[in-house]
Amino acid sequence: MPLLEFKGITKDYRLGKTVVRALRGLDLEIEEGEVIAIMGPSGSGKSTLMHIVGALDTPTDGTAFLDGQDLQQLKEHQLVTLRGKKIGFVFQTFNLIQTLSAQRNVELPMIFQGIRKGERARRARELLIKVGLGDRVKHKPNELSGGERQRVAMARALANDPEIILADEPTGNLDTESGTPILEMLKKLSVNDGKTVIIVTHDPDAAAIADRIVRLRDGCVVAVNSCGVEGESGVPTTGRDVEGSINEPSTLGTTTEGGDSHA
Amino acid sequence: MLKDFLVLAGQSIMHRRMRSWLTVIGVFIGITAVVALISIGLGLERTITDQVASVFGVDTFIIMNEDAFGPQAHGPGGAEEYALDLATLRAVEGVKVAAAVRERTAFLRGPPRSDGTPLQGFFPVSGLSPELITEFESFTGELEVQKGGRLFDVGEEAVTVLGSEIANRFQASVGDTVLVAGEGSAELSLTVVGILIPVEEDEGSRGGFAAAMNQGQNQDTIYVPYETMDLLWGPAKDVLITVVRVNPGEDVDEVADRAEEILNARGSEISAVTYTDINEVIGTMTSTISAFLAGIAGISLLVGGVGVMNTMFTSVLERTKEIGVMKAVGAKNGHVLTIFLIESGLMGLVGGIVGTLLGLGLSAVASSVIGRLFGVEMAVVASPTLILSTLVCSFVIGAIAGLWPAWRAAQLPVVDALRYE
Known part of the structure; x- marks a missing residue:
């Protein structure tokens, strides 16, 4: 059974009297331990998909199962518990709390899970050492470089030992030098720790570490791991790794459907 | 967990030090006025009843026309x-x-x-x-x-x-x-x-x-x-x-x-009047006057409360993204509500502590001035009940003033909050 199973997902936003359909019957399956890159032009529904995958939002229609749980059946507080325990977020803008030290930022998800102080501090330090910031635990975010901040965010994402790491443009605000270690870390999480890593990105280097690339356009999956299909969209593909890692084309039907609806 | 929330709220207050202090000033002016007036009232009551007791004795009563x-x-x-x-x-x-x-x-x-x-x-x-x-x-x-x-x-x-x-x-x-x-x-x-x-x-x-x-x-x-x-x-x-x-x-x-x-x-057709009866009448009189004056002073406390509310609204707006992050990493609505309530309550409490100290000081000064003017020894009353209830009250005022902003913060949809710039 896939870790994540989305079928016919639609998501509507109401802007005044206009209804904007951000996702149009999207199908997607993600297996445990995979690294998935979600790519697509602005407005293609990447962020919306990420919000639903991250249990930050619920779909308007369709079925969304995360680890066997129907997201649409869960109440707000159950969604909170789910994302607190199973999902770790990494954001483009790091989103660290400026008033807290690196260690306290990493402790934050554990505070909300009611983990005791001693254990929390120990784990936070361990994680910071793991991301190479053992000497920066007491530093506030504004005393750290961009790359260091993102590493603190990585440590925070791992605080409650989640099954899924959801990274929204993790290298978007970083130069290559500081971005590469982040991508390496994400890849290792999958390879060494068996975590499922979902990266929403424009960055071909980020996509390059993925087992599969899911391409979105106009709220539909238009391709999975195919380099050529999206040629006209202007989204560059790396050509590396991707071709060899095509799994099953289970969402190709959607591709056609998506293509049709787009046409 | 509450202790962690207290630390989080405290750090947020310290981070916005200037604004927090200005808000606290708004609260302590009100508290100072209320504490000083009530304290002077209590001192006045104590002074009068002491004088009555010294003349009257506790084993004596008088009989007057009813x-x-x-x-x-x-x-x-x-x-x-x-x-x-x-x-x-x-x-x-x-x-x-x-x-x-x-x-x-x-x-x-x-x-x-x-x-x-x-x-x-x-x-x-x-x-x-x-x-x-x-x-x-x-x-x-x-x-x-x-x-x-x-x-x-x-x-x-x-x-x-x-x-x-x-x-x-x-x-x-x-x-x-x-x-x-x-x-x-x-x-x-x-x-x-x-x-x-x-x-x-x-x-x-x-x-x-x-x-x-x-x-x-x-x-x-x-x-x-x-x-x-x-x-x-x-x-x-x-x-x-x-x-x-x-x-x-x-x-x-x-x-x-x-x-x-x-x-x-x-x-x-007589009334037998004891020390207790006289004290009751004096007590009623002085408490009525005290309550009236404290009520007027309470208006400034209300203004202080509105100040806290204003600060908290600003804080919620500023920290919208932070609220989104907290919710994304597992904070429930109740957690966010509690953190913000503690924050506003703390500002109220600090205002209360400073206000109580200043109020007691002011009442001591006022008592000595009144005493000198009227040639009596004015009692200075620092009632533990007054101090404790003022501190509880100031925390509650802060928390109540923060209730609406905190509720707004807790209700923020996480996706919108994360997107907020």
Whole structure:
């Protein structure tokens, strides 16, 4: 059974009297331990998909199962518990709390899970050492470089030992030098720790570490791991790794459907 | 978890130090005013009740016309005369000693003057139980007579002490006789045993009944034993005041109630007033005034509360993204609500602590100024109840002011909050 199973997902936003359909019957399956890159032009529904995958939002229609749980059946507080325990977020803008030290930022998800102080501090330090910031635990975010901040965010994402790491443009605000270690870390999480890593990105280097690339356009999956299909969209593909890692084309039907609806 | 939230809230307050302090100032001005006024009110009450206690004693009660004291009182205290059977009162269980004052205007004839003719006319006559002087010195103060004279003793009847002014007009001295005409054909010749020493007005501040007697307006009165009044005018219907002391160990309120019941059943219309009753009246008065003043000061506290609300709204707006992050990493709505409520409550509490200290300081200064102005020792009251309730109250005010902003923060949809720039 896939870790994540989305079928016919639609998501509507109401802007005044206009209804904007951000996702149009999207199908997607993600297996445990995979690294998935979600790519697509602005407005293609990447962020919306990420919000639903991250249990930050619920779909308007369709079925969304995360680890066997129907997201649409869960109440707000159950969604909170789910994302607190199973999902770790990494954001483009790091989103660290400026008033807290690196260690306290990493402790934050554990505070909300009611983990005791001693254990929390120990784990936070361990994680910071793991991301190479053992000497920066007491530093506030504004005393750290961009790359260091993102590493603190990585440590925070791992605080409650989640099954899924959801990274929204993790290298978007970083130069290559500081971005590469982040991508390496994400890849290792999958390879060494068996975590499922979902990266929403424009960055071909980020996509390059993925087992599969899911391409979105106009709220539909238009391709999975195919380099050529999206040629006209202007989204560059790396050509590396991707071709060899095509799994099953289970969402190709959607591709056609998506293509049709787009046409 | 609550401790962690407290730390999170504290760090947020410290991060916005300037704004937090300005908000706290808004709160502590209000708290200072409220604490100072209530504290001064309590000090005033304590000062008055202490003075009453020092004059009155806790084993003593007084009897007044029922219209002169209590909720139905319509005249100035003690101005109304009443009927009283002193013997019945003395027989009431628990009464140790009772002394009364009654007053009349009577026809008097003095001793022959230097021209051989006596002065005669209508003058005020005051009948005092000798016990008033012997037993209630703390109540009456010390009566002073001129050299060679004395006050009358228990059991004496045909004696009088003259006010200095009337003594001058009669040209009377100790050993002379004054004739008093009573009701019907009753009349008595009274031997002058003493003449009062006149007291300057400004010395009257030492207080007490004696001081009032020694003052000018009472120096034209002649004083006779209370029982002598009975001989001249029969049973008393003109008593001004009665002072009663109860036996040691007796409950003064119980004895007072008993006396009141027995006397009123015999046709008196009196109120027995104890130390407790007077304190109650003083307490009601001072608390009403305090509450009124504190209410006015409370308006500034309200303004402080609005300040907290304003700050918290700004804080919620500024930290929208932070709220989104907290929710994304597993904070429930209740967690966010609690963090923000603690934050606003803390600002209220800090305002409360600073305000209480300043308020107590202000009341100490004010008490010493008032004390100096009116020549009394003003008590400074730092009531633990007041301090504790002020601190709880300031935290609650802060939290209430933060309730709406905190609720708004908690309800922010996580996706919108994360997207907020």
